[in-house]
Amino acid sequence: MYLETAPSGYDQCRDDVPHGKMATVEYESGTVGCKRKCMIYTPPGYADETKYSVLYLLHGIGGDELEWYTHAAPQVILDNLHAEGKLAPMIVVLPNGRAMPNDRAEGNLFDADKIKAFETFESDLMNDLIPYVESRYPVLTGSENRALAGLSMGGGQSLNIGLKHLRSFAWIGAFSAAPNTKAPELLIPQPEETTANLRLLWLSCGMLDELKHVSDRTHAYLAELQVPHLWYEESGGHDWPVWKNDLYHFSQLIFK
Numbered sequence: 308m309y310l311e312t313a314p315s316g317y318d319q320c321r322d323d324v325p326h327g328k329m330a331t332v333e334y335e336s337g338t339v340g341c342k343r344k345c346m347i348y349t350p351p352g353y354a355d356e357t358k359y360s361v362l363y364l365l366h367g368i369g370g371d372e373l374e375w376y377t378h379a380a381p382q383v384i385l386d387n388l389h390a391e392g393k394l395a396p397m398i399v400v401l402p403n404g405r406a407m408p409n410d411r412a413e414g415n416l417f418d419a420d421k422i423k424a425f426e427t428f429e430s431d432l433m434n435d436l437i438p439y440v441e442s443r444y445p446v447l448t449g450s451e452n453r454a455l456a457g458l459s460m461g462g463g464q465s466l467n468i469g470l471k472h473l474r475s476f477a478w479i480g481a482f483s484a485a486p487n488t489k490a491p492e493l494l495i496p497q498p499e500e501t502t503a504n505l506r507l508l509w510l511s512c513g514m515l516d517e518l519k520h521v522s523d524r525t526h527a528y529l530a531e532l533q534v535p536h537l538w539y540e541e542s543g544g545h546d547w548p549v550w551k552n553d554l555y556h557f558s559q560l561i562f563k
């Protein structure tokens with residue numbers, strides 16, 4: 308299916324709507340053996356009495372926990388959607404998906420140890436970050452209340468980690484998934500179990516993206532095995548306008 312481009316102005320900061328907050332926090336990572344940074348968006352009107360679902364939103368190979376914030380200002384997109392009543396109450400966590408002591412996007416980003424760190428992130432997310440978030444923020448637990456999505460390397464991670472931990476995530480989104488995405492038969496070894504546990508499996512990719520073969524392959528397998536999913540092709544390449552558009556649409560579907 309073709310994914311429409313978000314209405315103009317969706318990513319423009321408005322003075323006439325309430326604004327959420329974006330903050331950097333640090334958590335102790337037993338996996339990496341040090342403190343790690345992540346960013347957390349709390350929505351307008353955020354209050355301890357409310358219980359929130361949590362979207363974990365992952366970056367690409369060229370970035371870190373600041374990447375979405377720097378390039379896409381997700382707080383603007385989300386504030387505008389909240390103002391229109393189009394989002395469920397949710398906190399959005401922007402982790403650093405390169406789980407290694409030096410997790411900055413510097414040097415050769417394709418070094419084996421850096422690529423490996425995107426795999427190690429599975430343990431950091433499951434054992435360190437999610438427990439941190441759930442012990443410090445007023446959040447709902449259970450898979451219905453956790454979403455995992457990301458762009459490129461982060462899209463691959465969302466599929467690799469999310470589809471392996473179906474008891475933890477019912478909402479999964481892969482935006483322009485990179486070649487770190489596991490082969491489909493490894494992602495979905497038991498199609499019936501995947502189908503029964505997921506509320507949303509979203510795949511999207513720009514039509515000019517050179518990595519589109521990765522999403523094409525995953526979609527073809529899901530279609531063949533009749534695992535329900537959304538598959539969106541959209542205008543654009545491996546680029547921010549595409550991922551911002553994905554966030555705009557994906558965020559409106561989750562936790563509902």
Ligand code: FER
Nearest residue numbers: 367368369459460485486487
């Ligand atoms: C690759 C090409 C691109 C790859 C990863 C990427 C692991 C990641 C791109 C991105 O995150 O933007 O061969 O292999």
